[in-house]
Amino acid sequence: MQLQIERRGQRPLYLQVVEQIQERIRSGALPSGSRLPPIRQLADELGLTRLTVHNAYAELQADGWIESFVGRGSYVAERPGVKAQMRPSPVLPPVPLLQPGALGEIMRLAQQPQMISFAQAAAAPETFPAREFGRMVQHVLAADGVSLFDYGLTQGDTVLREQLSLYLLDRSVQLAPDHLLVVAGAQQGIDIVLRALVNGGDTVLVEGPTYLGMIERMQMQGLKLVAVPIDEQGIRPDALETAITLHQPKLLYTIPTFHNPTGVSMSAQRQELLLDIARRHALPILEDDIYGPLAYDGPAPPPLKARDADGLVIYLTSFSKVFMPGLRLGVVAAAPPLLEALVAVKRFSDMHSPQLTQRALAEYLARGHFTAHLRHVRTLYRERRDAMVASLKHHFPSDASWRVPGGGFCLWVGLPPGLRSPDLYLEAIQRGVAFAPGQMFFPEQPAHGFMRLSFAAHAPEEIEQGIAVLGELLNEQLKRRQRFSTPAFRHAVPMV
Incomplete structure (x- = not known):
């Protein structure tokens, strides 16, 4: 397809592609049902990035000019442009991949029918004990009736906090119910802590890489993010000391057990060093322990909170990964003076969490059902982790690298030197497979290419199918790179 691209003009490149394809459709040069060139082919022909062409196709599809099908390609729609005629607002560029809002964009792309999505770290829906939990709902309704639909305590249902106090003992965290605040998942817990402790312009330290949702949340609040490198034992103490000295942060956010996205767990010695540094600098720590109960190779390391003698650690966990995210x-958990501030923010946010689901979860915990549920999902997720590792060994290039996590949902894969994940991501989407590009988990552009692969929601045969596609694409990229790696080419065109 011959299109005229004006690279020095002010019109965005992707919109130039959109407008010229629209004109070809209007003129009849591209009649209904015509197949458009694949993204990679058109990008190569026009000398554009695949992301630019992908954004153009996404805009055309959103306005009804074309229809795209996973594994089949893109075609001119039967009634092209109908949606565009109905749309009142001007054309706006789609959310750029790997920019603020990328999490929603990745999830949107990954939800296409027949997509094998390793992008989202989600629990397996077939493990949700809907019928059993429904019986708990019926039981508490029969026992407590309409009172569960009245206003409740902002800090959380008393019965649930008593059960949570017992539940946390399995993670070696000993806290009275009065030290606990029930929140609407870990995301709200993060939001409440940030709103209580930091203001716009303040610095927060995170691990590099870290949870994407935390990056986006802090960017929305206008906070300064500083990433501290990690190694196979967790956050590096020397780098942490330097970051504290240079940036005077108000908070450190860490995922010390089955880290998202790398799967690394912080060693006991490293935990002690971290707590000593925090103590000397009076630095509060927000510990995210949502994957702690999901250990597959023996007991998980105790969390930082189990070693916290100074009340510096704010402990956060949820039931979204280990149980049912829809709850x-x-x-x-925090020391009393700080807990009061957190409760105040929660009260302003949503008054309290729903009493019915709180009381039903308390009943589920009290009857011992959750212990049995954990045994079941640990076995299932261990099998799926092992299936993904076996598939990676079979299909991925020998110079790709990964570490087998002892728990959690994710494998963190280092790409072969010179390969980056954005172009691979777009090719994989076209082939019906999604993953989370590694750049998304860094506040700044990383020096190497990575991908995060989440295994929990997929049966072994589906894992094998998806990893085979990704391995094929990686090997194709390596072959293309090798074709352009002669010494003369390297001297003529620097690889950046």
Whole structure:
């Protein structure tokens, strides 16, 4: 397809592609049912990035000019442009991949029918004990009736906090119910802590890489993010000391157990060093322990909170990964003076979490059902982790690298030198497979290419199918790179 691209003009490149394809459709040069060139082919022909062409196709599809099908390609729609005629607002560029809002964009792309999505770290829906939990709902309704639909305590249902206090003993965290705050999942817990402790312009330290949702949340609040490198034992103490000295942060956010996205767990010695540094600098720590109960190779390391003698650690966990995300229930634990501030923010946010689901979860915990549920999902997720590792060994290039996590939902894959994940991501989407590009988990552009692969929601045969596609694409990229790696080419065109 011959299009005229004006690279020095002010019109965005992707819109130039959109407008010229629209004109070809209007003129009849591209009649209904015509197949458009694949993204990679058109990008190569026009000398554009695949992301630019992908954004153009996404805009055309959103306005009804074309229809795209996973594994089949893109075609001119039967009634092109109908949606565009109905749309009142001007054309706006889609959310750029790997920019603020990328999490929603990745999830949107990954929800296409027949997509094998390793992008979202989600629990397996077939493990949700809907019928059993429904019986708990019926039981508490029969026992407590309409009182569960009245206003409740902002800090959380008393019965649930008593059960949560017992539940946390399995993670070696000993806290009275009065030290716990029930929240609407870990995301609300993060939001409450940030709103209580930091203001716009303040600095927060995070691990590099870290949870994407935390990056986006802090960017929305206008906070300064500083990433501290990690190694196989967790956050590096020397780098942490330097970051504290240079940036005077108000908070450190860490995922010390089955870290998202790398799967690394912080060693006991490293935990002690971290707590000593925090103590000397009076630095509060927000510990995210949502994957702690999901250990597959023996007991998980105790969390930082189990070693916290100074009340510096704010402990956060939830039931979204280990149980059912739709419950939107989690817990924050903090020392009393700070807890009061967190409760005040929660009260302003949503008054309290729903009493019915809180009381039903308390009943589920009290009857011992959750212990049995954990045994079941640990076995299932261990099998799926092992299936993904076996598939990676079979299909991925030998110079790709990964570490087998002892728990959690994710494998963190280092790409072969010179390969980056954005172009690979777009090719994989076209082939019906999604993953989370590694750049998304860094506040700044990383020096190497990575991808995060989440295994929990997929059966072994589906994992094998998806990893085979990704391995094929990686090997194709390596072959293309090798074709353009002669010494003369390297001297003529620097690889950046």
